[in-house]
Each structure stands twice: as C-alpha cells, then as structure tokens.
Amino acid sequence: MKTGIHYGIHVFLPLAIALLFYRKQWFKAYVIMLLGFLIDIDHLLATPLFQADRCSINFHPLHSYYAIGIYVLLLIPNKTRVIALGLLAHIVADSADCMLI
Incomplete structure (x- = not known):
C-alpha cells in the first residue's frame, strides 16, 4: 500500500497540476514535471543505495x-515554475512516504 501511495502521488499529482493549470500544453508540462524524478540521482550517494x-x-x-x-x-x-512544481510534487510524494514509515 505504501508503494502504491508513493508512486501514485509521483504520477498523478503532476498529472492533476498539468491538467488544471496547463490545459493547452498539459502533456508538455506533465513530462517536465515527471523529470522531477531525476533528483533521485542523489540516492546513489547513500549506502545502502535503497533502504x-x-x-x-x-x-x-x-x-x-x-x-x-x-x-x-x-x-x-x-520560466522555472513547471520544473519547480515537478520537484515539489516529488518532495510531497517522498514526504508522504516518510509519514507512512
């Protein structure tokens, strides 16, 4: 259940934001916000990689x-608002994950 909530927020929160606020270019905004996943590159610095x-x-x-x-x-x-929304949506998903630990 925790995984479903975590990845559900990762996928559906940016989609909802894109559809509500970037209706004409929702797909472009959605893809840009999904790039917020890239901040997980910092997990490579952790030992163990996943816990x-x-x-x-x-x-x-x-x-x-x-x-x-x-x-x-x-x-x-x-100019940076869509990127910021994607990064913050990622943080919201990870925060929800933290609350479920």
Missing part, C-alpha cells in the same frame, strides 16, 4: 531542506 525504512527528506542532498527552499524559490519566475 525501505529510510526517509529521503533531509537525508539526501537534493531532498534537503535547503534544496526544498530553492525549489520553492523556483516557483517565482514563470
């Missing part, structure tokens, strides 16, 4: 509170 009971938030560098602050600031310029 089911580890919370990503503030453990991995791109999931740190500092990084999240930068993602929030990226909401301000219109």
Whole structure:
C-alpha cells in the first residue's frame, strides 16, 4: 500500500497540476514535471543505495531542506515554475512516504 501511495502521488499529482493549470500544453508540462524524478540521482550517494525504512527528506542532498527552499524559490519566475512544481510534487510524494514509515 505504501508503494502504491508513493508512486501514485509521483504520477498523478503532476498529472492533476498539468491538467488544471496547463490545459493547452498539459502533456508538455506533465513530462517536465515527471523529470522531477531525476533528483533521485542523489540516492546513489547513500549506502545502502535503497533502504525501505529510510526517509529521503533531509537525508539526501537534493531532498534537503535547503534544496526544498530553492525549489520553492523556483516557483517565482514563470520560466522555472513547471520544473519547480515537478520537484515539489516529488518532495510531497517522498514526504508522504516518510509519514507512512
């Protein structure tokens, strides 16, 4: 159930945002937001690489509170807003995962 919730948020939250706020170019916005998965590259720095009971938030560098602050600031310029929404949707999914641990 935890995995379903986690990946459901990863997939459907960006889709909902794209359909609600980027109706004319929803698919492009959706794909850009899905690229928020790329911040999981920082998991490669962890040992072990995957640990089911580890919370990503503030453990991995791109999931740190500092990084999240930068993602929030990226909401301000219109040019980076879709990217920021994707990154923050990723953080929401990982936060939900942390709450379910």
